[in-house]
Amino acid sequence: MAEIIETFNYGRVCTVPPVPGEPALEIKELTFTYPGVANPALSDISLTVMPGEKVALVGPNGAGKSTLIKLIAGLERPPSGKIIVYGNEAGDCHHRVAYVPQRGAVDWRFPVTVREVVMMGRYAHLGWLRWPTRADHEAVGRSLAEMNVADLADRQIGELSGGQQQRVMLARTLAQEADLLLLDEPLNNLDVPTQELIFGVLDEQAKQDRTLIVSTHDLGVLPLHFTRAIFLDGHVVVDGPVAEVLTARTLLRAYGVRLHYHEGIWDDNDVAD
Numbered sequence: 001m002a003e004i005i006e007t008f009n010y011g012r013v014c015t016v017p018p019v020p021g022e023p024a025l026e027i028k029e030l031t032f033t034y035p036g037v038a039n040p041a042l043s044d045i046s047l048t049v050m051p052g053e054k055v056a057l058v059g060p061n062g063a064g065k066s067t068l069i070k071l072i073a074g075l076e077r078p079p080s081g082k083i084i085v086y087g088n089e090a091g092d093c094h095h096r097v098a099y100v101p102q103r104g105a106v107d108w109r110f111p112v113t114v115r116e117v118v119m120m121g122r123y124a125h126l127g128w129l130r131w132p133t134r135a136d137h138e139a140v141g142r143s144l145a146e147m148n149v150a151d152l153a154d155r156q157i158g159e160l161s162g163g164q165q166q167r168v169m170l171a172r173t174l175a176q177e178a179d180l181l182l183l184d185e186p187l188n189n190l191d192v193p194t195q196e197l198i199f200g201v202l203d204e205q206a207k208q209d210r211t212l213i214v215s216t217h218d219l220g221v222l223p224l225h226f227t228r229a230i231f232l233d234g235h236v237v238v239d240g241p242v243a244e245v246l247t248a249r250t251l252l253r254a255y256g257v258r259l260h261y262h263e264g265i266w267d268d269n270d271v272a273d
Contacts, residue, residue, distance in 0.1 A: 019087025
């Protein structure tokens, strides 16, 4: 459960306001190398994301998608380059950034109820030493209902199915009321109804001018749910509207597979030599 708790800056309540007119996210010449590893996980990343954008991060395994999301969330510190969130350096104000890790990164055996997990989304506003107020409990209740897990509120998180656990993590994010939402592979191994519920909620968040950055391997959802795609492979290969990024040339370079798009469906039967 450490991946959940780490995102709240160890209880420091943030009051730094956004800078009016600034992008939701600005990354300048970012390079990051894990300790003991020769080659950088990310090299010379520069990009700008405006409020309300729905951005998909795509690329092969090991492309640096999870690393980039953790850097934006403030869970890793870049040795070079800058990450600016709403005009402030990443990490200065965690309540503006909500992070949903991959399910495999969470210890679901941690003895905590669904309601307690969702209340963690309010700690960025409360700190660790203040009791939740009525407004906090109301925010948790709304989030549980929106993700259709209110009936599970008193269950242990480890007792839930994978889809239910993912909905709880999204409810925690909604309770935080963050401006920038970072989701790392939120659709893995989920059934279609759960995926559609998640996308419906994310679409509503974007309508409220919140910004979404979602890493995914499911290329079929991009034309339906995203306004922009960033293709990573250690660096930014292509960045732009979905139709311009998901070209046969780009996909062949990244996956060694030629994909054809016909009326909303990707056909991956044409494998490159």
